Amino acid sequence: MFRTILIANRGEIALRVIRACREMGIRSVIVHSEADKDSLPVRMADEHICIGPGPSSKSYLNIPNILCAATLSQAEAIHPGYGFLSENTSFSEICADTNIAFIGPPASAMRIMGDKVSARAAMAEAGMPMLPGTPVLHSLAEGLEAVKQVGFPLMLKAVAGGGGRGIRLVTRQEDFERTFLLAQNEAREAFKNDGIYLERYLGKARHVEIQVLLDHHGNGIHLGERNCSCQRRNQKVLEEAPSPHLPAELREEVGRTAVKAALAVGYRNAGTMEFLVDEQNRYYFMEMNTRLQVEHPVTEQVTTLDLVKEQIRIAAGHPLSIRQEDVKFRYHAIECRITAEDAEADFRPQTGTVTQYIMPGGPGVRVDSHLYPGYEVPPYYDSLLAKLIVWGETREEAIIRMRRALDEFVIEGLPTTIPFLRRLIDHPTFVEGEAYTRFIQEEAVALGIEQASRKAA
Template sequence: MTGLRRVLVANRGEIAVRIIRACHAADIEAVAVYSDADEHAQWVQMADDAVHIGRSAAQKSYLDPDALLKAARSTDVDAVHPGYGFLSENAAFARAIDEADLVFIGPPPAVLEQMGDKAAARRAAEAAGVPVVPGSGPITDPADAPRAALELGFPLLLKAAAGGGGRGIRTVRDVEELLDVLPGAQAEARSAFRDATIYLERAVPNARHVEVQLLADELGKVVHLFERDCSVQRRRQKLLEEAPAPALRETTRQTITSAAVRLAEHVGYRNAGTVEFLVDSDENFYFIEMNARVQVEHPITEAITGVDVVAEQLRIAGGAPLALDQDSIECRGVAIELRINAEDPARAFTPTPGDVTALHLPGGPGVRVDTGISQGDRISPFYDSLIAKLICWGTDRQQAYARARQALAEFHVEGVASTVALHRRLTSNAELADGPVHTMWLEKVLADD
């Protein structure tokens, strides 16, 4: 049980379904929101109440804080769960929720501000004794970029200071290339995050992307739920994740999880969050960013620990202290998550919106499917192209991947192109099975086809 009575789910798709289920399991009423495009969606039907919040475009609905606040006030909720994406890491939205005497199910606004500013987050990591990749401070004037780049040395990554999720990142190998891509990177940052500030970071070759899942209560207690490897990416967007990270030395695992906990304690973190790192071939690790929300890939952490991350979010937001002790959290087996997107891998992963004319979801031991889509639904062009997340657990990597291959053989989507066939190839790839791979591995595999 938690101290919450009724929660507004300020999101859509599979994460809205996930949150509503967690609310109902905790005897909490759930209120859904929906745009014009989502009027008949699965999560709208599941909720105890539902509110129309605007037109199909995200800026006119799920990204409209005033519409969401109005929905919260009109439905007598006592808390708002933002899920991931949209306004989940928006400090102004979290502050508005607080000022409305409602509970924001996430970290405090000040923490969102600090960790949402990538330069400030780097400074916090350094102050907490967490290694960071050498980088510049915030750059607003393009004329300052070449000097900062030459001081750091190439190759470099150009990143949006207010960014996340791989948006706005460019790799540059010399000053000429930097000056060429800088205007576009700033424009993308301004469009995506309403802030054109960028910064430079030294590239780490052949790096793995490893992240640590955290939970923190209102009393300041922080625990980790081990780590995930998210190195299988295309265009810096995750496609396949695995927990725990394969072939990671135990000493590295202990050091990297301790560093994540230390950072959370340093910034006064609350609720669920993830600290992301780059790990080089010698297992030196470097802080990238902190995702101050529940992650898309949280189910694989749930699979290996038995901890319901969303249920813990609700408990913490309701004022309950963490009942988990670090020594009691065990890592059992291996889990992988495959993101089934309505995208065409043969056409550079171009989104393929349209009607899902047939959908057959797999099952069996160790198989879980999280989705907000049913047969006959439309994949909207207005939002993310995710159809479903396929999560497969096994006692070891061999069993987890074998279950994934069987599940993918059963997984059928018609009406839109999808990544199912690509995942069938990936889960049969000997190099990936031997593990680990780096963040550019998939692009190399695709380029070799």
């Protein structure tokens, strides 16, 4: 087992990894920017090393500085968390070249599954059901030709996309040219790759994903599914496990298919296969996230497994600690992502000082957060402040518990999405388990978004 792990991330996920390391008797080293020098992960880690100024391009994405910190601290492994360098194949390869274990998949598998077009091809070959789509497109002329085969409505997706960026819905021919160029420009700026592909759009699709774990000894298991259909601008805001109205036999079928496909591309460590499920419960492969997911706690609560510890064990060469037949599902878990955004001003990102911070508690409540009273929320990073996870014996009990926990949660000093999330879990579509990927956008008025946006304007 590793003696020292360097954590190349920040915020709640860095704190999550530090806690896992401490329980495993592993020394933790955190790299941080100047903006995060007073953060809770920096206070909690066994060692901390500043790697640059606030902007992520000069710190959390600065590969030479991170590797220097790993060498100085004698770290044998690097945990990338999510975001930043977690899906960067070059970083993974450099770690291998310098004999530092990358706690994630091999670069070869990451390269295949990180490119959405090559991932579609690999998954189709592995027998995954696929929505009609196109190869990678680099020009409007190619797009106009390809749309003749796909038809409308369709989704435009960035080949190297992530975090909801570079994705656009197009329902009419007359909107295609403008939307294609917008998506391409966003992809070029965000990912330095302007490749776009088209995919048939499902109107009332649910976003269902399967958590897989694979070791270096040929073993692979799935840990059931999460429903991530509550999204705003293709960004998840609430996740739950198991997925409402998904038959048990379909859950097992999709899980087996996901493990088989991941093994086929030489995948190792934790990963997530993402699917769209239509109203007839037909499922289609969408993409794979080759890292730990933000929403991994809901899977932990229904399986009682610690996914970060499993990641570390796999990276150290250990076999999986559990077999598929030993995976037992219990409880229903829901996670709300609480962000520093003003839902009454079109979710405008916020910065400021947290003046009061009171976490909810009681049975079936977990909070993953790096906040504390006096914490200064910096302007450089993702707006995630906390993840509130609850679980109960039934979905109904979990919803009641989430209402109670959101009512208890106090974050003062800057606007947050707590009031919006409270409205969301009371919406009949969510309560009935009928949420779909565009539900929040189409129910904006009922959720108080559209009126607030007009007011802000």
